[in-house]
Amino acid sequence: MAALELRRLSKSFGDHQVVDAIDLQVTDGEFLVLVGASGCGKSTILRLIAGLEKADAGDVRIGGHSVLDRDPGDRDVAMVFQNYALYPHMTVRRNIAFPLRMARMPREQVRARSEEAAAMLGIGELLERKPSQLSGGQQQRVALARALVRRPQVFLFDEPLSNVDARLRAEMRAELARLHQRLGATMIYVTHDQVEAMTLGDRIAVLHQGRVQQVGTPLEVYNCPANSFVAAFLGSPPMNLLPAAATPWADPLGANAVIGFRPQQARLGGSLQGRVELVEELGSESLVHVRCGDHAVVLSLTPGHGLGPGEPVGVAVEAPHLHHFDRDSGVRLP
Amino acid sequence: MIWLLIVLFLLPLVWMVALSVQAQGAGLEAGMASFPQGVHPENYAAAVEQMEGFWHLVGNTTLLTVLSIGGQLFCCSLAGYAFARMRFAGRDVLFMLVLGTMMLPPQVLAIPQFLLYRELGLIDTFYPLLLPTLFGGAPFFIFLFRQYFLSLPAELSEAARVDGCGHFRTFFFVMLPLARPVVGTVAIFTFLATWNDFWSPLIYLNSPENQTLTLGLAAFNQSYRVAVELLMAASSMILAPCVLVYFLFQKVFIRGVRLSGAKG
Numbered sequence: 098m099a100a101l102e103l104r105r106l107s108k109s110f111g112d113h114q115v116v117d118a119i120d121l122q123v124t125d126g127e128f129l130v131l132v133g134a135s136g137c138g139k140s141t142i143l144r145l146i147a148g149l150e151k152a153d154a155g156d157v158r159i160g161g162h163s164v165l166d167r168d169p170g171d172r173d174v175a176m177v178f179q180n181y182a183l184y185p186h187m188t189v190r191r192n193i194a195f196p197l198r199m200a201r202m203p204r205e206q207v208r209a210r211s212e213e214a215a216a217m218l219g220i221g222e223l224l225e226r227k228p229s230q231l232s233g234g235q236q237q238r239v240a241l242a243r244a245l246v247r248r249p250q251v252f253l254f255d256e257p258l259s260n261v262d263a264r265l266r267a268e269m270r271a272e273l274a275r276l277h278q279r280l281g282a283t284m285i286y287v288t289h290d291q292v293e294a295m296t297l298g299d300r301i302a303v304l305h306q307g308r309v310q311q312v313g314t315p316l317e318v319y320n321c322p323a324n325s326f327v328a329a330f331l332g333s334p335p336m337n338l339l340p341a342a343a344t345p346w347a348d349p350l351g352a353n354a355v356i357g358f359r360p361q362q363a364r365l366g367g368s369l370q371g372r373v374e375l376v377e378e379l380g381s382e383s384l385v386h387v388r389c390g391d392h393a394v395v396l397s398l399t400p401g402h403g404l405g406p407g408e409p410v411g412v413a414v415e416a417p418h419l420h421h422f423d424r425d426s427g428v429r430l431p
Numbered sequence: 432m433i434w435l436l437i438v439l440f441l442l443p444l445v446w447m448v449a450l451s452v453q454a455q456g457a458g459l460e461a462g463m464a465s466f467p468q469g470v471h472p473e474n475y476a477a478a479v480e481q482m483e484g485f486w487h488l489v490g491n492t493t494l495l496t497v498l499s500i501g502g503q504l505f506c507c508s509l510a511g512y513a514f515a516r517m518r519f520a521g522r523d524v525l526f527m528l529v530l531g532t533m534m535l536p537p538q539v540l541a542i543p544q545f546l547l548y549r550e551l552g553l554i555d556t557f558y559p560l561l562l563p564t565l566f567g568g569a570p571f572f573i574f575l576f577r578q579y580f581l582s583l584p585a586e587l588s589e590a591a592r593v594d595g596c597g598h599f600r601t602f603f604f605v606m607l608p609l610a611r612p613v614v615g616t617v618a619i620f621t622f623l624a625t626w627n628d629f630w631s632p633l634i635y636l637n638s639p640e641n642q643t644l645t646l647g648l649a650a651f652n653q654s655y656r657v658a659v660e661l662l663m664a665a666s667s668m669i670l671a672p673c674v675l676v677y678f679l680f681q682k683v684f685i686r687g688v689r690l691s692g693a694k695g
Contacts, residue, residue: 149589170595182586186608199595243594
C-alpha cells in the first residue's frame with residue numbers, strides 16, 4: 098500500500114474546467130471518500146489517478162513517485178467501476194485472474210490468488226459462471242475480487258454501489274468497510290451518497306465545481322462545515338440556511354451573514370416564528386416543514402408531537418448549534 | 432403470398448438442380464419434367480471430369496476465400512477499434528474519408544488499380560485480390576466494427592487498461608471476443624463475395640493455374656458443345672458451399688443483415 102498525493106491537479110473538457118488545481122493527500126492505508134453532486138469532477142479525479150484521463154496540469158504521486166507518464170496498467174492501482182465492467186465473455190475465474198494473466202504471472206500463482214480473492218469475498222462457488230448468470234451483488238463481489246487480486250497500492254472505487262438496491266447497498270457498505278479494515282489498503286471512493294461518505298470514509302473530501310470545498314473526518318465535516326455549500330450538501334435533511342436578518346439570533350457581521358442549523362438540532366418553543374406547512378412521518382423521526390416568512394425550514398422531531406399543517410410554531414436552536422456563513426462567499430464565520 | 436414468394440425464389444435453384452440430374456442431351460426444354468425418367472447423379476462426376484482442373488480451381492478459390500476472410504477480419508476489426516476507441520488527431524476526418532470511398536463504384540477504380548498492380552508486377556498473382564483486404568479495402572466492414580465497438584460500454588476497455596492491457600491486448604482479449612456477431616457477419620459476407628467473385632479474378636488472373644471457380648465455370652460454359660446438364664451440375668457444385676454456409680449460419684447471417692441494414 099502507499100500514500101497518494103494530488104498536486105495542483107487540473108483537467109478541463111473544452112471550456113469547462115472540471116478539476117481545478119486540486120491538492121489532496123491520502124495517507125497510506127486511508128479510506129478517503131470524494132463526495133459531491135453530479136458533475137462536480139469527482140469521477141474525473143479518479144480517472145486522472147487511474148490514468149484514464151490525461152491531466153492538463155499538476156501531478157499525481159503514488160508512493161512518492163509521479164505516475165503521470167505511466168500507462169493505467171503501470172500505475173499499480175485497481176479500479177471498481179460503477180457498472181462493474183466485468184468481461185461478459187469470461188467466467189468469474191477468468192475475470193478475477195485477468196489482471197494477473199496480463200502481468201504474465203505463473204499459472205499456479207494465478208489460480209491460487211484468484212481462488213483466495215474469491216474466497217475472501219464469498220464467491221468461491223461461482224468461479225465457473227459467466228457474469229450474466231450472477232445477481233447484481235455477486236457481480237459487485239467479482240468486481241471487488243478482480244481489484245484486490247492484484248494487491249495494488251491504491252484502490253479506486255467509482256460509485257460502485259449506485260446500481261444496487263438499498264438493502265444490498267447497506268450490506269455491501271459494511272462489506273467494504275470490513276475489507277478496508279482487513280486489508281489496511283489505501284482506498285479512494287467516489288460517491289454522491291452522503292450516507293456512504295459518512296459511514297465509509299476515514300476522511301471525506303467534499304467537491305463542488307471541480308474544487309475541494311473541505312477535507313476532514315466525517316464528523317468534522319458534518320459538525321463544522323467550512324462553507325454553506327458543505328453545510329447544505331451533507332446531512333439529511335440538509336442544514337437550514339436563513340439570512341440572519343430573518344432570524345431572531347445574533348449576527349456576528351451585521352446583516353451580511355447566513356445562519357444555519359441542522360433539522361435535528363432544532364426544537365419547538367423558540368423565538369423563530371412560523372407556521373407548519375407539511376408533516377412527513379418517517380417512523381423513527383418526523384420531519385416538520387415550517388414556513389418562516391419568505392423562508393422554509395425543516396425540523397426533525399420525535400414522532401408524536403401532534404403538530405398539523407397551518408399550526409403556528411416557534412423554533413428554538415441552542416447557540417452552539419448555530420452556524421454562521423458569509424452571505425456572499427459562503428465561507429464559515431468564526 | 433409468402434408461398435408464392437418462396438416458389439419464385441426457389442424455382443431457379445430447383446430448376447438448376449433438376450437440370451443437373453436429368454439425362455444428358457435432354458436439353459433445356461425437359462427441365463423438371465425429366466424427373467420421372469430417372470435421376471443421373473453421374474452428371475456431377477462427368478462435370479468434374481470435363482471441367483478442366485476442377486479441384487485446382489476449388490483449391491484456388493478456397494485459398495483466396497480463406498485469406499480474404501482472415502484479411503478482412505484482421506484489418507477491419509483493428510481499424511474499427513481504432514476509430515471507436517483510440518483518440519488521435521484527425522480521427523473523425525479520416526473516418527469520413529474511409530466512408531467516402533464507399534461512394535466510389537469499383538468500375539471507376541478498376542483501371543487505375545489495374546495499372547498500379549501492373550506497375551508492381553502483380554498481375555496474374557493473387558495479390559491484387561488479397562492486398563485490398565489487408566489495407567482497408569472494405570470500408571463498410573470497418574464501419575460495422577466501429578459501430579459495434581462504440582455500442583460496447585467504454586468501461587470494459589478502460590477496465591482492461593487498468594488491468595494492464597495496452598490497446599492491442601485490450602482489442603484481442605476483450606473487444607474482439609465481444610464482437611462475435613460482427614465477426615460472423617463480416618466472415619459470411621466476405622465468404623459470399625469472394626467465392627462468387629467473377630469480376631476481379633477476370634481482370635487480374637490470366638493463367639489457368641491461377642484461375643478460380645467462377646472463371647472456370649465461365650470457361651466451361653463457353654467450351655465447345657458442353658451439355659447443359661453438366662453445366663448445371665458444375666453450377667450446383669459451385670453454389671453448394673454458399674447454400675451450406677447459409678443454412679449452417681442462418682442466424683448469424685440474418686443478424687448480420689439486421690446489423691448492417693443491408694437488404695436483398
